[in-house]
Amino acid sequence: MFGANFQAMxxxxxxxxxxxxxxxxxxxxxxxxxxxxxxxTASTLxxxxxxxxxxxxxxxxxxxxxxxxxxxxxxxxxVCFDIxxxxxxxxxxxxxxxxxxxxxxxxxSAQRPRWLLNISDKNYGPYSLTTLHGTGGPTGWTSGAEVxxxxxxKNDPSPGWNYLGQQTIKQQVNFFVSVIWAATATIQDVVPQxxxxxxxxxxxxxx
Numbered sequence: 001m002f003g004a005n006f007q008a009m010x011x012x013x014x015x016x017x018x019x020x021x022x023x024x025x026x027x028x029x030x031x032x033x034x035x036x037x038x039x040x041t042a043s044t045l046x047x048x049x050x051x052x053x054x055x056x057x058x059x060x061x062x063x064x065x066x067x068x069x070x071x072x073x074x075x076x077x078x079v080c081f082d083i084x085x086x087x088x089x090x091x092x093x094x095x096x097x098x099x100x101x102x103x104x105x106x107x108x109s110a111q112r113p114r115w116l117l118n119i120s121d122k123n124y125g126p127y128s129l130t131t132l133h134g135t136g137g138p139t140g141w142t143s144g145a146e147v148x149x150x151x152x153x154k155n156d157p158s159p160g161w162n163y164l165g166q167q168t169i170k171q172q173v174n175f176f177v178s179v180i181w182a183a184t185a186t187i188q189d190v191v192p193q194x195x196x197x198x199x200x201x202x203x204x205x206x207x
Contacts, residue, residue, distance in 0.1 A: 026203040026206065027204050027206045029202050030199070030200070030202075031074070032197055033062055035062060035195070036058075036193050036195045038192070038193055039105060040191050041185065043184055044181065044185075048177070049176060050062050050066060050176050050198075051065055051066050051176045052065040070172055071205050072202065072204045073168060073171060073202075073203040074168065074200055074202050074203070075165040075166075075167070075168050076165070076200045077162055077163060077164060077165055077200040077201070078199040079199075080196070081115070081132035081196055082134050082135055083102050083105060083155060083195075084194070085098050085192045089150065089151065090149070091149065091150055092149065096187075098188070100187075100188070101153075101185075101189050102153045102154075104187060105181075106130060107129070110185075111182055111184075112183075113129035113182075114179070114180050115128075115177060119169060120175070121174065124167070132155075132196075133159065134155030134157045136157050137154035138152070165201060177196050177198070
């Protein structure tokens, strides 16, 4: 958070923290791994995240498909789910709009969406998709006499699922996350994107 509490430390201690003690020491940073998959109206029943690489880093930032390269280790904390609509704001009166789309995709009674984490062919889950909260989104307002209906929606950004670092993805071990719907959803936005994020502590080589 902004303005976090801190304590003054001697410059020698700060320098020691910034410099590995040995050439084999790992660099440790807080990190987000994300992957993006499309949701197609009246068609999608499941999506698998982190299984394949992509040269487009706006789609995924995993360095290789389905594994962390050596010598990386990743301690998982938050697991988050975002829906990225083609048109983020609905303005047409009488149209269900983005709010209804997200409601169906996140907790429609027919869709009953679930997610699971798989590491080294071992499943953790499935759990309900509503336990995965969003990473954020725009907040604002608008007005205008010409517009009869305005809709904006985002997945709830309040605290959701957190492994608190107790689940670790090791180097060169297969992993993925799946989201499964019990039935398809017919939505107004024909092909929105969905983004699955893993936040946590990444241990990597110091170059």
